[in-house]
Amino acid sequence: MPKLAIAGGRPVRRKPFPAWPIYSNHEARALLQVLRSRNWGGYPFPNTHASAFAAKFAKAHGAKYGIALANGTVAIEVALRAAGIKPGDEVVVPAYTWEGTVGPILLLNAIPVFVDVDPDTYCLDAHLIERAITPKTRAILPVHLAMNFADLDEILRIARSRNIAVIEDCAHAHAGQWRGKGAGGSGDFGCFSFQSSKIITAGEGGAVITSSLEHFERAQSYVNCGRASITDQFRHRLIGFNYRMTEFQAAVLEVQLQRLPKQAKTRLANINYFEKRLRGTPGLAFLKRDKRITRLAAYQFVFKYLPEHFGGIPRVAFLAALETEGIPCDGLFYEPVYRSALFPVDPADFPALSWGRPAPLNLKTLYHCPVSERAAYKEAVWLPHHLFLGTQNDTDDIADAILKVCENINELRSLKHPAIERKAMSRAERPRVEKRQW
Numbered sequence: 497m498p499k500l501a502i503a504g505g506r507p508v509r510r511k512p513f514p515a516w517p518i519y520s521n522h523e524a525r526a527l528l529q530v531l532r533s534r535n536w537g538g539y540p541f542p543n544t545h546a547s548a549f550a551a552k553f554a555k556a557h558g559a560k561y562g563i564a565l566a567n568g569t570v571a572i573e574v575a576l577r578a579a580g581i582k583p584g585d586e587v588v589v590p591a592y593t594w595e596g597t598v599g600p601i602l603l604l605n606a607i608p609v610f611v612d613v614d615p616d617t618y619c620l621d622a623h624l625i626e627r628a629i630t631p632k633t634r635a636i637l638p639v640h641l642a643m644n645f646a647d648l649d650e651i652l653r654i655a656r657s658r659n660i661a662v663i664e665d666c667a668h669a670h671a672g673q674w675r676g677k678g679a680g681g682s683g684d685f686g687c688f689s690f691q692s693s694k695i696i697t698a699g700e701g702g703a704v705i706t707s708s709l710e711h712f713e714r715a716q717s718y719v720n721c722g723r724a725s726i727t728d729q730f731r732h733r734l735i736g737f738n739y740r741m742t743e744f745q746a747a748v749l750e751v752q753l754q755r756l757p758k759q760a761k762t763r764l765a766n767i768n769y770f771e772k773r774l775r776g777t778p779g780l781a782f783l784k785r786d787k788r789i790t791r792l793a794a795y796q797f798v799f800k801y802l803p804e805h806f807g808g809i810p811r812v813a814f815l816a817a818l819e820t821e822g823i824p825c826d827g828l829f830y831e832p833v834y835r836s837a838l839f840p841v842d843p844a845d846f847p848a849l850s851w852g853r854p855a856p857l858n859l860k861t862l863y864h865c866p867v868s869e870r871a872a873y874k875e876a877v878w879l880p881h882h883l884f885l886g887t888q889n890d891t892d893d894i895a896d897a898i899l900k901v902c903e904n905i906n907e908l909r910s911l912k913h914p915a916i917e918r919k920a921m922s923r924a925e926r927p928r929v930e931k932r933q934w
């Protein structure tokens with residue numbers, strides 16, 4: 497009799513995990529209040545809820561100023577603009593991240609320089625940054641993910657000695673702290689996303705935080721169609737866009753921000769318990785927890801599946817088996833951006849890739865980042881945060897299912913199953929399937 501659900505056995509879990517996003521009457525009341533006020537948009541800028549939320553959010557992360565805006569991708573664009581990144585400038589960025597970290601660099605006709613990630617944290621490997629720096633480097637853009645931080649001590653040391661900006665992509669790090677300082681509060685800018693899956697969300701949304709008034713003013717003008725910022729001490733005049741957040745989003749985010757500490761506590765207690773249950777399991781490995789991280793932000797729990805230990809049975813089969821046991825999970829959550837089908841970069845669209853060179857830079861073939869490639873295609877397993885918002889029994893189900901798959905892994909050998917095919921699908925193809933499932 498097969499044991500694994502994917503081979504015909506009984507699944508560990510038949511009921512769903514806590515649904516995400518979570519809301520209550522508080523969100524409903526806040527939305528209704530905005531509706532009735534007829535003051536819905538981002539203009540006048542910054543509007544009532546947007547400025548209240550941005551100020552609270554910035555303070556919670558140890559920064560002086562905050563701007564609420566349309567989403568996390570434009571948050572990065574705004575930070576790059578406000579940092580003064582110009583066409584042809586180079587920006588150091590980890591290879592293993594969401595494509596939205598990199599797109600804004602190209603949009604400014606600047607050049608992303610990919611650097612591999614640290615195998616212990618999956619964040620930008622600070623030891624590899626210096627060799628990627630050239631006289632054109634103007635910014636380092638670390639991404640804090642997998643409950644980790646890129647090594648900010650080292651990154652700030654490198655950047656400060658060369659007058660290079662540090663823009664922290666904190667889309668996974670809300671309320672996390674490095675040496676007691678909030679995510680995004682150590683660099684020149686912190687950029688956040690409030691897209692649906694994030695640990696506080698309004699469906700879409702983003703924020704930029706900074707402690708520099710000059711940066712704040714530039715960023716405000718850029719977000720608000722080039723209009724003078726509210727303080728206007730530096731009298732920047734620039735071409736801007738409308739990246740404002742609506743009052744509906746901001747009102748929801750104010751409520752979500754209040755709920756965050758309690759949820760973070762629950763997640764962390766469950767994650768600690770989960771790690772305790774699985775630590776030492778042959779063939780699985782956990783990322784490092786750096787002592788300098790004084791508060792963990794749990795957006796996705798990431799661990800390693802080591803296929804060599806399981807006789808080469810690929811991660812895709814492990815993931816499909818786990819999902820069939822009732823545990824939502826992902827492997828190809830990110831891939832090295834330069835190899836991604838979501839990164840069809842054509843030098844004709846980005847002239848700086850050709851400037852001063854006999855042939856344009858081919859960002860798709862120039863790089864080989866072995867740690868990012870191994871994480872993306874072989875070993876990383878991503879579990880969404882809402883799985884850990886339930887009870888200890890829910891967490892036991894996750895751990896039991898993982899152990900069950902590991903113990904019965906041989907049932908996966910040469911198994912063919914649509915769940916495996918689905919998991920093997922490229923990220924560019926996935927939306928078709930996901931849409932159908934909904």
Ligand SMILES: Cc1ncc(COP(=O)(O)O)c(C=O)c1O
Nearest residue numbers: 567568569594596597667689691
């Ligand atoms: C690491 C990272 N950076 C940037 C973004 C962009 O955020 P948004 O989807 O709000 O544009 C995301 C969002 O998924 C992200 O995960």
